[in-house]
Amino acid sequence: MTAIVSFIGVLFDGLAYGSLLFLISIGLSVTMGLMNFINLAHGAFAMLGGYVAVIAMSRLGIPFLPALAIAFVASGAVGALLERALYRRLYRATHLDQVLFTIGLTFMSIAVATWFFGPGQQPVRLPAFLTGQLHVLGLDLGAYRLFLIATVLVLTLALTFLVERTRFGARVRASVDNQHASVGLGINVERVFSITFALGSALAGLGGGLGIDVLGLDPTFPLKYMVYFLLVVAVGGAGTIRGPLFAALLLGVLDVAGKYYVPQIGAFVIYAAMVALLLAFPAGLAGRRS
Amino acid sequence: MGLPTLKWSKAEIAFWLVPIAAFFLFPHYLTLGSQILIAGLFALSLDLILGYARIISLGHAAFFGLGAYTAGLLARHGYGEPLSGLVLAAAIAAAAGWITSFLIVRGQDLTRLMVTLGIGLMLYETANQASSITGGVDGLSGVEMKKIFGVFAFGLDGRTAYVYSLVVLFLVFNFARMLVRSPFGLSLKGIREGERRMPAIGASVRRKLVAVYTIGAGIAGIAGALLAQTTQFVGIDVFGFQRSAELMIMLVLGGTGYLYGGLVGAAVFMLLQDYLANLNPVYWQFWLGLALVLLVLFARGGLMGGALALRHRLMRGAT
Numbered sequence: 001m002t003a004i005v006s007f008i009g010v011l012f013d014g015l016a017y018g019s020l021l022f023l024i025s026i027g028l029s030v031t032m033g034l035m036n037f038i039n040l041a042h043g044a045f046a047m048l049g050g051y052v053a054v055i056a057m058s059r060l061g062i063p064f065l066p067a068l069a070i071a072f073v074a075s076g077a078v079g080a081l082l083e084r085a086l087y088r089r090l091y092r093a094t095h096l097d098q099v100l101f102t103i104g105l106t107f108m109s110i111a112v113a114t115w116f117f118g119p120g121q122q123p124v125r126l127p128a129f130l131t132g133q134l135h136v137l138g139l140d141l142g143a144y145r146l147f148l149i150a151t152v153l154v155l156t157l158a159l160t161f162l163v164e165r166t167r168f169g170a171r172v173r174a175s176v177d178n179q180h181a182s183v184g185l186g187i188n189v190e191r192v193f194s195i196t197f198a199l200g201s202a203l204a205g206l207g208g209g210l211g212i213d214v215l216g217l218d219p220t221f222p223l224k225y226m227v228y229f230l231l232v233v234a235v236g237g238a239g240t241i242r243g244p245l246f247a248a249l250l251l252g253v254l255d256v257a258g259k260y261y262v263p264q265i266g267a268f269v270i271y272a273a274m275v276a277l278l279l280a281f282p283a284g285l286a287g288r289r290s
Numbered sequence: 291m292g293l294p295t296l297k298w299s300k301a302e303i304a305f306w307l308v309p310i311a312a313f314f315l316f317p318h319y320l321t322l323g324s325q326i327l328i329a330g331l332f333a334l335s336l337d338l339i340l341g342y343a344r345i346i347s348l349g350h351a352a353f354f355g356l357g358a359y360t361a362g363l364l365a366r367h368g369y370g371e372p373l374s375g376l377v378l379a380a381a382i383a384a385a386a387g388w389i390t391s392f393l394i395v396r397g398q399d400l401t402r403l404m405v406t407l408g409i410g411l412m413l414y415e416t417a418n419q420a421s422s423i424t425g426g427v428d429g430l431s432g433v434e435m436k437k438i439f440g441v442f443a444f445g446l447d448g449r450t451a452y453v454y455s456l457v458v459l460f461l462v463f464n465f466a467r468m469l470v471r472s473p474f475g476l477s478l479k480g481i482r483e484g485e486r487r488m489p490a491i492g493a494s495v496r497r498k499l500v501a502v503y504t505i506g507a508g509i510a511g512i513a514g515a516l517l518a519q520t521t522q523f524v525g526i527d528v529f530g531f532q533r534s535a536e537l538m539i540m541l542v543l544g545g546t547g548y549l550y551g552g553l554v555g556a557a558v559f560m561l562l563q564d565y566l567a568n569l570n571p572v573y574w575q576f577w578l579g580l581a582l583v584l585l586v587l588f589a590r591g592g593l594m595g596g597a598l599a600l601r602h603r604l605m606r607g608a609t
Contacts, residue, residue, distance in 0.1 A: 038400060089587065095399040096346055097586045100542055103535055104582025111576030223531065227411065230404055264419065271412045278401050278408070279393055 008139060010260050011253060016145035018252020019152035020214055022245050024207035024225075025232035026159070027079075027200015029244045032233055033176045034193055035091050040102040042204060042229055043222030044109035049075040049205025050217040051113065054122045064127045068209045075205020080198035087197070088190075106222045113219035124212040144213060151210065155203070160241055172196055228255075231274050294471040305550065309456055313449075320448035326560045327455040328516045333541045333552025334459075334466055335509035340538070341546035342470060342478045343502045344485075345394060346403050348534055349410025350510055352390075353383040355529035357511030359417065362430045362524035370436040372519050376458070379515030380508045387507020391500045407531070414529040430524040444520065451520035458516060459553075462509055466549055469505070478502055482547075539582055545592030554593050 028042040049071035056067035086105075090098055130147050133140045163169035174182045175189045182189055208217070215225065228251065236247030251270065258269030312323055332354055339345045357379035364375045393405045417424045424430055437443045442450045469475050477493050488495050518524045527533060536559070544555025567574040589596065 032400070038403070086583070086587075093586070095403075096340070096344075097590075099346060099348070099403065100538065100582050101586040103538075104579040104586070107535075107575050107579030107582070109579075111572050111579065114572045115576075227404075227407060230400075230407075234400060234404055265415075268412060268415045268419070271408045271415065275393065275405055275408045275412070278397065278405050 005139065006260075010257050012139075012141055012145060014253030014256035015249055016142075016148045016252070017214060017256055018249035019149050020207055020211045021228055021232055021252055022248035023152050023155065023210070024204045025229045025248060026241065026244055027197070027202075027204050028229050029233045029236065029240070030172070030176075030196045030200050033237075033240075034172070034179075034189075034196065037087070037091060038095050038098045038102065039087075040099060040226055040230075041105035041109065041222065042200075043225050044106055045075045045079055045201040045204040046208030046211070046225075047109065047113060047217065047219075047221040048078060049208035050122070050212050050221070051117060051208075052205065053209030054124065054212065054217065057125070064125075064130070068206060071209035072202045072206040075208070076198045076202030079201020079204075080194065083194055083197040106226070109222055110219045113221075117219070119219055122212060122217040124217075126213060148210060148214070156241065156245060163241060168192075168195070227271070227274070231270075231277075235274075235277050293473065293476070296468060296471060302550075305553075306460065313452060313456075317447070317449075320452040322560065322564055324448060324451045324455040324520050325517075326557050327452070327459050328513050328520070329537075329540060329556035329560055330553040331455075331459045331462060331516065332510055332513035332537055333544065333556045334463060334549060335506045335513060336537055336541050337546060337549055337552045338466060338469075338509070339503055339506040340541065341548070341551070342475070342482060343499055344482050345499065345503065346399050347394075347406040348403050348531070348538075349406035349408070350506075350537055351529055351531070351533040352406075352410045352413050353387055353507040353510035354514035354517075354533065354537075355413060355417070356386055357383045357514030358518040358524045358528045359424060359430065359514075360511070361515035362433045362518040363423070365433045365435055365519065365522075366430060370434050372435055372438050372454070375519065376512055376515050379518075380512045383511020383514070384504050384508030387510075388500070388504040390507075391503035394503055395496050395499045406534075410529060410531060410534060414526065414531075417526050417529055424526070425524075427526050429526060430518075433518060433522040433524065435519050435522060444522070448520075455516055455520060458512065462512060463549065463553075466509070470549065474498065474501070536578075539578065541592075542585060543581070543592055545594030545596075548594045548598075551592055551594040558593065 024043070024046045027045070028039060031037050031039050031042070052074045053067045053071040056062040056070050057064065062070065082105075086101075090101055093101075126144055130144045132143050134143050134146060135141075161169075163172060171182070171187050171192050174185070174187055175192050179189055208215075208221075211217075215221070231251060232244050232248045235251070236244035251273075254273055255267075255270050258265070259267075262269065309323070309327065313320070316323065332350075335353075336347065336350050339347060339350075360379040360382045361375045364370070364378065369375070390405075390409055393409075394402050397405065418426055421427070435444050438450065438454060442454070444450050444454075470478070477488070477498055480488050480491075480493065481495050481498060485495060514528060517528070540555040540559045541552045542555070543559060544553065545551030562577075563574065566577060585592070591599065
């Protein structure tokens, strides 16, 4: 009986963790799907959101939820700015250039974060209604993790609506499917990309703020989680919502389960799973663009 | 049209006189000097697979680390003969390269990047967890080297380490230089310029990529073993992502696809690091990132590319 309860606990934690990974990675999926751009600096936007939320709460005394909204807006704005100023120049560059460029950005973001906030972990004080446990069907579930899963669920539904039911979403789907034909149909692919890049950065920032309690927040964040974000996209496929969602949840559960049941090999599980998955699907599960 | 010549040009001879001159001119900086030579050898190994075969690797430190731990563990357990340690390290790293190359050749850029990254991280975790063998995060100490040929001991002045590193670097460089100027090297260039067309002239792309990846891994293993032997210590950072990333920066800074680019880039990088990182390590990482961004945006060929363009312009001006 206890084994089953602990298993459900692991599953629950894994789903919460996976939801966060999904929220942060969905922007990266669009970047790779739409422009075939390898962006290793995506985690920096999540880190930015995290620090913005921490500053808003601790220095300006703003409550938790509005602070997350500020993190969302701030990361989106910085994303839009960087896309305009820098990323845009490299869409047609080789993958090597993109990799080098985004590693450079990652290093800079780490140095800047260390300079301003020091190398330590940032604490976060959750509001009272999000702490403690809830009793659901005889199980003790963390209130904050329930909140995380619910938030990501709502956001996913909103995103799905945006992509599948609106005109803008149709443009995004068309651009992912065939960029040249879309241009021919009068779709401004560059603008579609700018907007989705900003939205993706904003969601990453929101995820960074939401995730401080689960993922932690320190200057090495972009490097520490880089593999996870890349993996979500590579396994889930670029340019869709369902693929990365599924991949992120799977990854979250695997990682939490690995650390819970076989702590002595720790992070090894996730890297082994990654190599195995990539071996089975060398072009990624999506495999649409080669 | 025959094969490219193997004759050494004047510029090349002059280039190799620099490290020899440095030995006599800067006797107090020989430790830094051997670090530069080792980094140069490591960059050379990446140049073969990145500059010549266009395989993007974010985990080349895996082979460096395997070489370092092989040489380190051998010496730690009483087998401190340097040369055979070097050979064994190269063999183990090359074997690992050969096995993993089959994962590498299958995918596209993104897959390759992630598989190499994943392998590097897996080895890091292994070294971290197996601390009873590797020393874990504290590193592997107690590495005791015997004298080279039973004559030259590794002393504190770093003279033996410097000369040893330089000789190994030169021999391996010579091998790599012959390799890229051989028919095999030319077919690698062919793959770089047009991967899809190579099968049309009867060349097996897959087999050549496997071969060059294996060789690159073996050379990286030699570089790692040199580091372990000359510093008599192996830190877990030999497997780190930072090492793979910095390696790529050295190579791109110098210029890919010239063989000399990695050596030039390593020298410039290590000298800058020695100066700037002593001021403040956080600054250093910032400048490193900025340098990469600027390099990609404005200076595609690296230092070697710039130098060759300059020479081209001067030669044209002279006639």
